[in-house]
Amino acid sequence: MARRAMSLLNRWSSRAFYVELDGASPSCFALQETHGGNEEAPGLFRKMHAKYDRCYSLHVCGEDRINSAKFYAQLRDRLQRDLPGCNFAPMLSFVPHVRDSLIKGYFLTSECLDPTERLLGDLTRNEPVLVCSYVRGESGGSWTQHVWSGAGGREKMSQKYYVVPSEEPDFHPATLNIVNSDVFYSFEDAREVLQKCDDIIPESAAVLELLCKPQARSKPDFPVIVIEGLDATGKTTLTESLREALGAALLRSPPQCLSPWRARFDQEPPLIRRAFYALGNYLTAEQIGQKATQTAVIVDRFWHSTAAYALATAVSGPVCNLPAEGSEVYRWPGDLLQPSLVVLLTLDPEERKRRLRDRGLGKTEEEQELGQNQLFRLRVEEAYRRICGPVCITVDASPPADQVLQQVLHLIRGKCHL
Incomplete structure (x- = not known):
């Protein structure tokens, strides 16, 4: 034995x-x-x-x-x-x-x-x-x-x-092993997982070649605004509009450079898949740091998404099974660039389903789960709300796109002084 x-x-x-x-x-x-x-x-x-x-x-x-x-x-x-x-x-x-x-x-x-x-x-x-x-x-x-x-x-x-x-x-037992298994809180912990995958996942080497050790975290010269939310809540429309309205740079997480390997790592068990996406946040952070020396940066999803979906997947059942508010699992990684503002777009579930049908696009495994499992959707949304450093500011995405844009611009001007 x-x-x-x-x-x-x-x-x-x-x-x-x-x-x-x-x-x-x-x-x-x-x-x-x-x-x-x-x-x-x-x-x-x-x-x-x-x-x-x-x-x-x-x-x-x-x-x-x-x-x-x-x-x-x-x-x-x-x-x-x-x-x-x-x-x-x-x-x-x-x-x-x-x-x-x-x-x-x-x-x-x-x-x-x-x-x-x-x-x-x-x-x-x-x-x-x-x-x-x-x-x-x-x-x-x-x-x-x-x-x-x-x-x-x-x-x-x-x-x-x-x-x-x-x-x-009191809480789902999966919470005992979430730290650096389902949610990663440092570059080194996530990278270590992929380094140990070299012999079983050859693509790991190509991903590791893209990585640079993050610099000591410092405040960007220009504001960094992250837009979060489930699919079909209007993130793409809003981020494009914000780029035009603010003359800002627009980035997405995970970054485009990881696209060749996403399908491969999506087939892996959560430990490996989550490490891959965690490293994607550090690659995005490097891009943010470069752009934010010259202009404001808008980011379509970032660490909040990675953590919220991981938590909601690891923990089954009702929302009360999630770790309590204030738990260490909701903290922001100490070595990851911190945004100036995070906006969470929310939408009535039926309206979101209607928008998804109108788009007619193929669904990811997690999006299929969102559609079929109401408890999973509630866990994702609650995990978003509990993450701190910074917390998400919720914005109703049901009004017309121009009204949502004006509301978010008002937030940005108040919080980021743009």
Whole structure:
């Protein structure tokens, strides 16, 4: 068994488990080492009582986080391909309130035990995976968790724990690992991820060649105004109009120089994809610094977008699952050029959908999610509002474009003295 798996087992009973069932509220449970005599099965296991007497979980626990992130993404495809009769859901294991303690995995149920256990046995031998079986007690009311030893079969189970209910955490457990995994707060942390991808993603080298270490952050000579908002809120129209009205330079993030590799990195798991887009902000910042010595600069999206979408993707469920206002995850990176003003365009969801239909353009994966998942859209919008350094000033984008332009010009003249 891998060294990290062994170290995890030393404190395994202190961990909590969070299963995100599709279309249902998450189910939480914990473990205890001794039988108290009256353990009640958690809700997840009570629901399975009539159909299953055994189920499983897989926990990806490799020591290399790049390879672990890729393996976790590939594991879903493998389960779907090799176990067509298996049902599985995302599962998180964590130590409550302990940062960077999160482990991703899957919770499985299957009516075909032999092929399921053969595959799980192969995984314990060859992959960075910790496998557990959950076995219903003879009385039917209690369940025990058995941690597999890594020898490749249920007959080799090692430690045994009793499964007990656990309260849902105050915030989504994914927040424990967000810093420098889903949202990056320094150039060096983001660059390190791509440097470690050289052998598995050849395109990383081309991206790294574009990067220069950011200069010490200083206030630009001219104002830098960032326009944020979901697709179809009017950002492009507004930024073009502001460029003409102010005689300003117009930049976009991610910058055009990254376009050849965006499709490639969009296929990667969040850790790698988010690092790529974080570095795009630093490339944009370099361009801003050059332009802002001569004129005001308008920027179509910047770090707020990168962080808001990453947070909304990492954390599922309602808005209350996001980290609390004032959390460190909303802070501006200390080495990234800070804009003078950030304007967030907002629009009624139905009007935004109508505009998208009128445009008739293909949708990104995140835009598809915005259209299908109201909770995701609400999380994105709330994350935008909570980011500080600077905060977003919200502007209603539903009036005609010329009225929106005049309102934003009024803000710029008041805040930036242009």
